[in-house]
Amino acid sequence: MRNKLTVGLLLFIPAMAFADPSTWSLPDADEWPEALRLFALMTLLGLTPALLIMLSSFTRIIVVLSILRTALGLQQTPPNMVLMSLALFLTCMTMMPVANRIYTESFIPWEAHQISTETALLHAQKPIRAFLLRQTREKDVRQMAFLAKAPLPKRAEDVQFHYLVPAFLLSELQTAFQIGFMIFLPFLLVDLVVSGILMTMGMMMVPPMSIALPIKLLLFVLIDGWSLVVQSLVGSFHGV
Numbered sequence: 001m002r003n004k005l006t007v008g009l010l011l012f013i014p015a016m017a018f019a020d021p022s023t024w025s026l027p028d029a030d031e032w033p034e035a036l037r038l039f040a041l042m043t044l045l046g047l048t049p050a051l052l053i054m055l056s057s058f059t060r061i062i063v064v065l066s067i068l069r070t071a072l073g074l075q076q077t078p079p080n081m082v083l084m085s086l087a088l089f090l091t092c093m094t095m096m097p098v099a100n101r102i103y104t105e106s107f108i109p110w111e112a113h114q115i116s117t118e119t120a121l122l123h124a125q126k127p128i129r130a131f132l133l134r135q136t137r138e139k140d141v142r143q144m145a146f147l148a149k150a151p152l153p154k155r156a157e158d159v160q161f162h163y164l165v166p167a168f169l170l171s172e173l174q175t176a177f178q179i180g181f182m183i184f185l186p187f188l189l190v191d192l193v194v195s196g197i198l199m200t201m202g203m204m205m206v207p208p209m210s211i212a213l214p215i216k217l218l219l220f221v222l223i224d225g226w227s228l229v230v231q232s233l234v235g236s237f238h239g240v
Contacts, residue, residue, distance in 0.1 A: 057237055071188075140168075140171045143170075144167040144170075175236065183229065190215055190219070
């Protein structure tokens with residue numbers, strides 16, 4: 001099989017050499033900008049998952065939703081796909097002002113050939129940088145600057161982007177765990193109360209989870225828990 005493929009390639013290369021040049025030649029100079037735009041778009045699409053995690057509110061939202069599922073005592077309900085979808089839509093809601101600024105200040109002038117690609121990237125960085133600074137703790141920025149052996153920034157404008165991003169992620173994890181603790185605490189109390197009652201009644205063979213789970217679900221539904229969690233998550237982002 002390998003020999004057949006080799007022979008086929010050897011026959012294909014001369015055919016390309018003697019083929020009509022119009023069928024395989026490089027684009028004209030006038031077509032290069034469009035080709036470069038397509039290449040940039042494909043590259044951006046490939047980096048979208050990483051950018052979504054590093055430069056948006058997605059990390060905080062998905063961590064809090066995962067902690068909520070654990071606090072309820074549910075293993076795979078809601079499924080991961082549902083949590084991811086909800087986190088993505090909430091991320092779109094919270095990041096929409098930033099996206100609008102990037103579109104109006106960077107993409108539209110670049111599409112109209114009013115600014116260069118480098119200038120467009122600088123303009124796109126400004127709203128993202130402002131969002132990251134609003135959500136990042138100062139101590140995390142100082143820690144990243146110390147680890148990078150860089151001078152401590154005196155102003156927010158002096159914070160380098162390459163250690164602002166990890167500082168932002170640390171702050172997001174810290175905030176997500178704080179919110180998760182506040183969510184986890186009442187469900188933990190329910191587990192303790194149910195376990196104490198079962199011990200008092202001598203029903204030590206009954207799994208506490210089988211009693212606590214429906215109680216936690218009932219309480220969560222009665223207080224409209226999903227709405228409270230979503231409102232708290234969206235409201236936890238400063239100045240978005």
